[in-house]
Amino acid sequence: MRTCAVLVLVAALAPDASAQPPGLPPVAYPPIPEVAQRIVDFVPAGWRLEHAAHGRLDADDRDDALLVLRMENHGNIVQNEGFGPDRFDTNPRMLVAAFAVEGGYRRALVDHALIPRPEVPVFDDYLQDDPAAAIEIHPNRSVSVRLHSWASAGSWQTRQVRFTFRHQDGCFRLVGYDDHEMHRGSMERRETSVNYLTGRAWVETGSMEHAAAGPRRWSRLDPNPVVCIGEVGNGFEYRPPVEAD
Template sequence: MERAPSAAGFAPAGWMLEEQAAGDLDGDGRADLVMVFRGQDPALVVTHDGLGEPRLDTNPRILAVAFAEPAGGYRLVLQDAALIGRRVDPVLTDPYEAQGISVARGSFRLQLGRFASVGSWGAERRTFTFRWQDGGFALIGYDQFSMQRNSGATQELSVNYSTGRASIETGDNESTATKKRWVTLSQRPLQVLPQIGYGLDFRHGVPGVD
């Protein structure tokens, strides 16, 4: 549906509105909507007797954005099924958690995470910041916090694609001492949301940083 009176009206048949955030994204003074929908197919809720959670909901999610119309209601301007991705591994936590979207200062953010109950000491949180410009949602910022649970080593990466600068801060969770350095990125066009793909596979483009 291209237009609807509320967020729930954009839910495809067989899907539910999981979360929404509101705020002005196109600069017209009206509150727009960022929405996450999730499929409700019971056949995609699987059970198993292996490692991890015995009951796994593999239903996909859709990220959508709708702009407020002058006369009321909303108009759909974005629908993306790749960024959040599906949960398919029972030893990995759900990549998307509650309150994973927010709107502030004319942009919206989406947060994803990765944590394995077995098989890996690594854990990470990724935050993508998108701004409406030139007819699309451009990725203007990317933040990644990672930690090795066995050693306590941490790394915090913050990228500003609009300015072409990134900071990398390293430390460990046993100490407040950190080391921080800055990197200038090669100039390149901003990526728009459909180009990002699955968020946990995203390559940030900062040289020398995992």
Template sequence: MYRQIRNIFKYMKIALLLLFCTFFMPERISAAAVESSSDQAAVYPQLKAKASSPIGFVPEGWKLEKEYRDDLNGDGIMDLVVLLRKQRKPDLPKSSDTSEFDSFDTKPRILAAAFGSSAEHGFTLVMQNHTLIPLHESPVMSDPFSELTLKRGVMKITLESWASMGSWYSSNISFTFRYRENCFKLIGYDRYELHRGSGREVETSINFQTGRKNVSSGLADKKHRIKSSRFQRSPLSCIEKVGEGFAFEAP
């Protein structure tokens, strides 16, 4: 379903850009279209192996969007997770209105984790990933990145799909990781889907450690039907193997 919706919005995006370029704001949307096209083939720099602070991992032309702290490897030292984003061109035209195009940023992100060291008083890079969080591809779609939380050594990343036009569906997808065997392993997956027209909800929760899957479905104001099942467990996947979040195929 996610792939179908995204394909629809890719064509809608082209149509909307052409429409606005022709009738409303040609300079602004033309620039956004060019910037968006260039981001589809973005080059992701290799981050520094070590840094004394979060800003030390930020490459030229990028910015520190978010930073988080927690003990991720159980050594009692605070570790670091950063979300980096490529900077927008300063000369990108902007309008004085409050349309969706004002906050439409196609720039890619890099998710990175670094472990703290008491001896060196700095951080050592252990992971960088640019595939899990998709690009923001359409001005009528929400930014795919919703939130990231760290708690008791567990990293949870939530993506959001919401359209202001063209689809009644909205959804949230959460990926839960824990650092094991030299990588961040996917241990949990949660998905919430809502059809805003009918009010039908579907909630899916998967525990990759136990091989259990629970699905709850029904109307928002009615009692839900809950179905539990088991699936054959396989070795836990590292974050690098998960791929793009919206394209991930859960068991």
């Protein structure tokens, strides 16, 4: 009976659930300096620099930076009596982008929501414990953030979601979205891909057991939306305006 209750709870608290589980230690996000001489000066007390990606984010020739910061508060490492690790680290992450300027850097972005805070101990780390592979700056000045959802108990669903942003229209604008969902029991899958610059999207369904892909349904976003990173929120909760099956 206890196992069944735990599984029900896990299903209810999957990454796309909006409610924070009761008893999770509250978090206060500190302010980030507007300017700094060094990248490490953007890291507030009680946090650590988990990863720094370097490359061009704006139109000049200087190397900018996209930082993954993680809180280091032992009070956020909670005792777990169910499935998963005995000591569950719920410390959150945040993204900080900084443009290189004369004499240092200028803050360009702070986001607390896209990478969800760990809330359920049976889920893998959402960056697969490899922020350097999950967070990248590309030669075309775009940024990609890849999120991973896989549970060792309570859910058969697995997802890989990739967001692509570019600094334009006054913000880090969402220009691409790719979502691969699969049920590990039935092997049924659903793939969604959206190009926000062209306003075109497609959805493809099928099964991993069959080599042939299922039908790909194309649609158009009308009008082409401008979605800034702050409007996306939790990366697992966001769903693009694509026609449902």
